[in-house]
Amino acid sequence: MTGTTSDVRVDTDARVMVISIDRPAQRNAMTKAAAERISEALVELDERSDLAVGILTGTGGSFCAGMDLKRFAAGELARVPGRGFGGLTQAPPKKPLIAAVEGWALGGGFELVLACDLVVAGHGARFGLPEAKRGLIAAGGGALRLPRRLPRAVALQALLTGEPISAATAHHHGLVNQLVEDGQALDAARDLARKIAGNAPLAVAAAKRIVVESEDWPSDELFRRQEPITEPVLASADAREGAKAFAERRTPLWTGR
Template sequence: MTTTAASEVLVEADSGILTITINRPEQRNAMSLSAATAIAEALTRLDDDPELSVAILTGSSGTFCAGMDLKRFRLGERPIVEGRGFGGLVEAPPAKPLIAAVEGWALGGGFEMVLACDLVVAGSGARFGLPEVKRGLAARAGGIFRAPRVLPRAVALEMLLTGEPITAQDAQTHGLVNRVVEDGAAVGTARALAASIAANAPLAVRASKALALDSRTWTDEESFGRQSAYTDPVFASADAAEGATAFAERRAPRWQGR
């Protein structure tokens, strides 16, 4: 296990899982440029390191992220990384799976970072909101168009137009959240979920995520016609042969990622 710390973000690698923790508790983990840069670097590491399979994004001290640091915004700072967008994430999520482990508030850009993740685990007291209209702003880090994709249209519009948050329970009911757990248990549950992903063939996981996301606007006919570019390399891989062999021999597979 290795642990490194940028000034405002903690990054820990263990058993193929990279845990990224926003660590600005006095600002309720509001996003700064330095934190966004550290997150972007961690996500690049995730995709480049064959020993890493999945990442968890969370916040310290019982808060996920309160959005953009408005005090720094007033001074002209924007927590935007070129090529990655707000928080070093929203415009270019990693190719490998990313799980949000949410405790407390995920507001504004913080919620938009959640929307850029693949799976979400939330403490029962978590709250998700897009309060930009209350500050004379707009949710342009993906919230305006991603929220209506994962939430019912009426629910997403109410969040966007009133600025009022929803609960973890409502978020789960509407399909945004995979698991609602006791407060304080989000990271532990996310790690168990991440371990389930990390146990699988990395090429298959990566291709499955890519195709699931890229095909959102395709018809079924287009999807069947275009999926071979994603799935043929998986079926032709050494890992596919290993999966069948391990099943026949009743043992755990030994993935090579090729």
């Protein structure tokens, strides 16, 4: 189902899916149509065995300026039932998703970033949750996820003042994985995605699942709860192939089994 709509472009290459919000004249403000297309693309990402990693980005030098306020005022909600704002915030994919950020990631746009697993950003990128300035609240995951990705005081300042966070500050606190020259975020995200895509798919999926699910596990049950996730990986054909390839000094041939 890859292809183009008026609001979103979806391309696949070398086991990587790139989802590009394509409304540059509106700084990629989110529409219902764009949210639905992103949701469809994420379902495709998870279902296709030939795809390993997704990248979410925006065209024209901006990531996403949040919801289209004109359309919101007219009654349109840029969300998908069960998946949330942008077709992502309530139900991220099982496979890794990288945000490639240039320019502004505001409001719901920042919430899209927070729903991704990894973030690559240009030096000029800015992240903000200005909802309080407009009588709104960051209900698409911003108030929930930001304190888990930044120190509490930093997250509260961003939420309560509505002032943006620079890419350098986000990188300093670990929200941004890689800080690159402006205009290079997508290329750097592709490089990162290829490194992930070269690894065993069962191992990658299990690692993400443990990180996501273990957030609310009791400390005395951590190892017991991870066993049903780790044991199939350790017993897999890919685990045997990885050891064999290492011994034979060759690139592994993963089968996902």
